[in-house]
Amino acid sequence: MASSSSSFWQQAWEDSQPRLHAIRSSLDHAPPVQSRVLRVGQLDAEQLDQELVTLLTEPLSKALGLIQYHYRTQFEPEMTLIVRLVLYKLSIWDQGASYGAKLQDLRYRSSRVRRIGTAMAPSGIPRVTLYMHAFLTVLIPYIHTKIRNLALTRAWPDAPSSDRRRKAWEFLTRLESAHSVLGLFGFISFLYNGRYRTIADRLLGLRLVPARILTSRSVSYEFMNRQMVWHAFTEFLLFLLPLVNARVLRRRLVRLFTLSQLSSYIPSSIRSIFGSPSPQDPDTKGKAVEKHGKYWSLPEESCAICAENATLQFNSAARSGALVSLAHNDPDMPAHPIYTPYITSCGHTYCYMCLSERMLRAQDEGEPGWECLRCAKIVASCTRYEDPLENGSFTTTDDEDDDSDLGTMGTSLTSDDFPSSTSSRSIS
Numbered sequence: 001m002a003s004s005s006s007s008f009w010q011q012a013w014e015d016s017q018p019r020l021h022a023i024r025s026s027l028d029h030a031p032p033v034q035s036r037v038l039r040v041g042q043l044d045a046e047q048l049d050q051e052l053v054t055l056l057t058e059p060l061s062k063a064l065g066l067i068q069y070h071y072r073t074q075f076e077p078e079m080t081l082i083v084r085l086v087l088y089k090l091s092i093w094d095q096g097a098s099y100g101a102k103l104q105d106l107r108y109r110s111s112r113v114r115r116i117g118t119a120m121a122p123s124g125i126p127r128v129t130l131y132m133h134a135f136l137t138v139l140i141p142y143i144h145t146k147i148r149n150l151a152l153t154r155a156w157p158d159a160p161s162s163d164r165r166r167k168a169w170e171f172l173t174r175l176e177s178a179h180s181v182l183g184l185f186g187f188i189s190f191l192y193n194g195r196y197r198t199i200a201d202r203l204l205g206l207r208l209v210p211a212r213i214l215t216s217r218s219v220s221y222e223f224m225n226r227q228m229v230w231h232a233f234t235e236f237l238l239f240l241l242p243l244v245n246a247r248v249l250r251r252r253l254v255r256l257f258t259l260s261q262l263s264s265y266i267p268s269s270i271r272s273i274f275g276s277p278s279p280q281d282p283d284t285k286g287k288a289v290e291k292h293g294k295y296w297s298l299p300e301e302s303c304a305i306c307a308e309n310a311t312l313q314f315n316s317a318a319r320s321g322a323l324v325s326l327a328h329n330d331p332d333m334p335a336h337p338i339y340t341p342y343i344t345s346c347g348h349t350y351c352y353m354c355l356s357e358r359m360l361r362a363q364d365e366g367e368p369g370w371e372c373l374r375c376a377k378i379v380a381s382c383t384r385y386e387d388p389l390e391n392g393s394f395t396t397t398d399d400e401d402d403d404s405d406l407g408t409m410g411t412s413l414t415s416d417d418f419p420s421s422t423s424s425r426s427i428s
Helices: 002-029 039-067 076-095 099-103 127-153 164-193 199-204 221-243 246-259 261-265 268-274 304-313 319-327 352-364 401-409
Strands: 106-110 206-210 341-344 349-351 381-384 412-414
Antiparallel strands (some): 106 206
């Protein structure tokens, strides 16, 4: 009985040998199984490389800025070039992968057939291929940045159409447009098959492949979910913030804390910032509190709106130029003279253009009027200032065009005379 069963299995094994041999031979001639490379890993590697260049360039830029401020912007392309060349030598040339690709467990591999006698780099990739790759990814962006900065500095776009500088600028813009179109189609192809991430990789046949046979994604799903939630929240804020009028919101908060009953619970130090005096102050007991605007101490012959605009536009980069321009002003002329003066309903004088711009803005925001910078009262109307003396304290223009520009508007204006920005009317 036992001998008959063993002979049966032996016969079955011998009968299956031809089929097993055919399966082995088919596997030997079958193409090798390629590991699947995640597209998001390749894109993350590129982003990590860009952030690394930024982190290494920023200290050098700050150091040059301490020596001379304009060195920081003048030599920024050269610093970026040096950092990228050093990183390319230490990463792709020596190891076959950038630092971002190594963090994603990827490396470059040439898909082209190697010729006998081809000089190889330490990474195992042909040197000619890496030379061309470094030229396309490192030197070409540097040359493009320098040419574009030179063209913008010397006003090539503003040159006449027949000038060769204008023609060179138009040729440069065409090259940029062609590169953008090629980059778009290349990225769509990359999303389809996941092979070549950039145009340079596609031209040279360089692909990012797994550095090991067995690869695993080490990023936890909890971290991925948290990043997705924060990313969605950030995108929602970027969509919502442009819809919020920060100026109106800040103005209403100021009125809430200064005019309501909550002002009695606010410390005096914070209340002084909003310009609201404390009701417990001895100077305010038994008499009406006089409100003061932000520029209440400014001389009467100066425009408070011009002073506020100058303060907002004044920054550290333009400080030296502003000081030089102020040094050449006439000492007898005020810092912010009033041109085409108009008197508001509260009795203060401003430039016509400044006042009309503020009242138009208040009209667009649905406010009853504009808050005066001197007395903090609501300005609902204004009237043309008429100086009975020829040599008045205000600086006025004697051109007849001013009167003609005002035209049908007359000498008295109210908030109803200022149309909203959506209206087809405009202020002369």
